[in-house]
Each structure stands twice: as structure tokens, then as C-alpha cells.
Amino acid sequence: xxxxxxxxxxxxxxxxxxxxxxxxxxxxxxxxxxxxxxxxxxxxxxxxxxxxxxxxxxxxxxxxxxxxxxxxxxxxxxxxxxxxxxxxxxxxxxxxxxxxxxxxxxxxxxxxxxxxxxxxxxxxxxxxxxxxxxxxxxxxxxxxxxxxxxxxxxxxxxxxxxxxxxxxxxxxxxxxxxxxxxxxxxxxxxxxxxxxxxxxxxxxxxxxxxxxxxxxxxxxxxxxxxxxxxxxxxxxxxxxxxxxxxxxxxxxxxxxxxxxxxxxxxxxx
Numbered sequence: 001x002x003x004x005x006x007x008x009x010x011x012x013x014x015x016x017x018x019x020x021x022x023x024x025x026x027x028x029x030x031x032x033x034x035x036x037x038x039x040x041x042x043x044x045x046x047x048x049x050x051x052x053x054x055x056x057x058x059x060x061x062x063x064x065x066x067x068x069x070x071x072x073x074x075x076x077x078x079x080x081x082x083x084x085x086x087x088x089x090x091x092x093x094x095x096x097x098x099x100x101x102x103x104x105x106x107x108x109x110x111x112x113x114x115x116x117x118x119x120x121x122x123x124x125x126x127x128x129x130x131x132x133x134x135x136x137x138x139x140x141x142x143x144x145x146x147x148x149x150x151x152x153x154x155x156x157x158x159x160x161x162x163x164x165x166x167x168x169x170x171x172x173x174x175x176x177x178x179x180x181x182x183x184x185x186x187x188x189x190x191x192x193x194x195x196x197x198x199x200x201x202x203x204x205x206x207x208x209x210x211x212x213x214x215x216x217x218x219x220x221x222x223x224x225x226x227x228x229x230x231x232x233x234x235x236x237x238x239x240x241x242x243x244x245x246x247x248x249x250x251x252x253x254x255x256x257x258x259x260x261x262x263x264x265x266x267x268x269x
Contacts, residue, residue, distance in 0.1 A: 041076065124227060
């Protein structure tokens with residue numbers, strides 16, 4: 001990524017329209033990398049908006065949609081929502097693979113099955129169709145009751161979902177909610193205890209938690225985690241202990257690891 005100095009007003013104005021669009025695309029990609037840096041995010045947004053005013057021709061439709069309502073004071077999650085729609089056509093594609101199927105009798109303990117059937121997964125603005133597909137596979141393997149897809153989380157109708165979910169998207173019940181808060185309200189109306197899988201200070205290890213059923217497990221965006229407003233609606237926070245310095249597991253991997261402990265673990269407090 002070229003530094004912003006390469007896109008000074010004078011330099012940008014000298015570009016052809018095609019070069020200008022290419023430069024803006026690079027700036028938007030840089031914005032995605034700066035989501036967690038408030039000052040850099042705000043600086044890039046201002047720079048993008050200023051350069052859009054210098055375009056030699058009418059703004060492309062995708063860019064018009066992206067900049068509509070864009071301003072430096074947007075939160076990281078709000079910018080993420082815009083970035084998702086801007087990059088929607090470039091979502092990662094997985095190779096087509098076949099998977100083995102079984103008769104579901106390996107772990108047929110009625111008590112374990114009953115526990116799994118009382119779990120709902122709430123996806124708080126996950127962006128990656130790969131991760132959502134992975135969650136459908138895990139949910140089907142474990143007999144999870146339902147997946148609630150919120151905000152920008154891709155639905156099973158996404159063209160890449162059959163390849164990432166390996167067909168399990170048709171085997172697990174799911175719903176879409178525009179706002180995660182509505183999904184939590186839906187679960188609370190069913191007397192579910194709401195757990196957030198997040199690395200907050202109050203979080204307790206998944207291996208040292210006595211779980212209450214029925215329950216919902218909230219998982220957050222790959223880069224930004226669970227929105228603070230959503231965390232406030234949760235009843236408890238759980239986390240996976242880690243021994244490395246990166247403190248980062250893929251959201252699908254982390255969720256699956258937590259679910260295995262919740263379902264098969266024997267911690268009773």
C-alpha cells in the first residue's frame with residue numbers, strides 16, 4: 001500500500017479516472033486494515049472522501065454506496081458493515097470437497113444429545129462465509145439446535161455457502177436477524193442463558209464454567225469481536241485459555257472448541 005503522500009491532491013488529480021478508482025480501492029483496503037486504530041481509521045476516511053471529490057467522472061455505483069453516509073466518526077463496526085458490502089464480490093472461495101457421512105450413532109447418549117439440543121449459536125456480524133460454513137458443519141456434527149445469523153453474517157443462500165458448509169447448511173435450523181439485540185431478545189424470550197465467547201476481563205475459562213441450559217452462545221466478528229452494546233445484554237462471559245502470545249484463534253475453531261467442552265465436559269462448579 002502506497003503512503004497517503006502518494007495520493008496528494010495534485011498527484012491524484014493527475015491520474016486517469018481508472019487510476020483514480022484503483023487508488024481509492026487501495027485506500028479502502030488500507031482502511032480495512034486500520035479498523036482497530038481509531039486515529040488512522042478516521043484519517044483514511046477523511047482522505048477517501050476528499051479524493052472522491054476529485055474524480056474526473058461520475059463515481060462508480062459501488063463506491064457511491066460505500067461513501068454514502070461515510071464519515072470519520074463512524075465506529076469500527078459501522079465501517080466494517082460498509083466494507084463488507086464493498087468487498088462482497090471478493091469473498092474467499094473454497095475448493096469443492098466431499099465429506100464423509102455417518103449414521104450419527106457414535107455418541108448417542110440421550111443426556112448429551114439433550115444438552116446439545118438446548119444450545120443456540122448467535123453470530124454477531126461475522127463477515128466470512130468460510131467461518132459461517134464452518135459453524136454450520138460444527139453445529140450439525142454436534143446436534144446444535146439453531147444458528148442465528150445477525151447483521152452482515154452471510155446466509156445459507158450465499159453462493160459460496162454450499163462449498164464451505166459442505167451441505168450442512170440445509171441440515172441445521174437457522175434464522176437471520178438484522179440486529180443482534182433482536183436475536184438475544186428472541187433467545188431470552190425462550191428463557192435461555194446468554195453466554196458471550198469473548199476475551200474480556202470478566203470472562204471465565206470454558207473449562208471452569210457450570211453452564212445453565214437452555215443457552216445461547218454469542219460469537220463476534222473476526223476482527224472486532226462482539227460489539228460492546230451486545231456484550232451488555234449477555235449474562236456471562238467465557239473464554240478459551242491460551243498459552244501463546246498472539247491471543248487469536250479462528251472464530252470457527254474457537255466456537256467448536258468451546259462447544260465440545262460445553263456439551264461433553266463434566267465441570268459442575
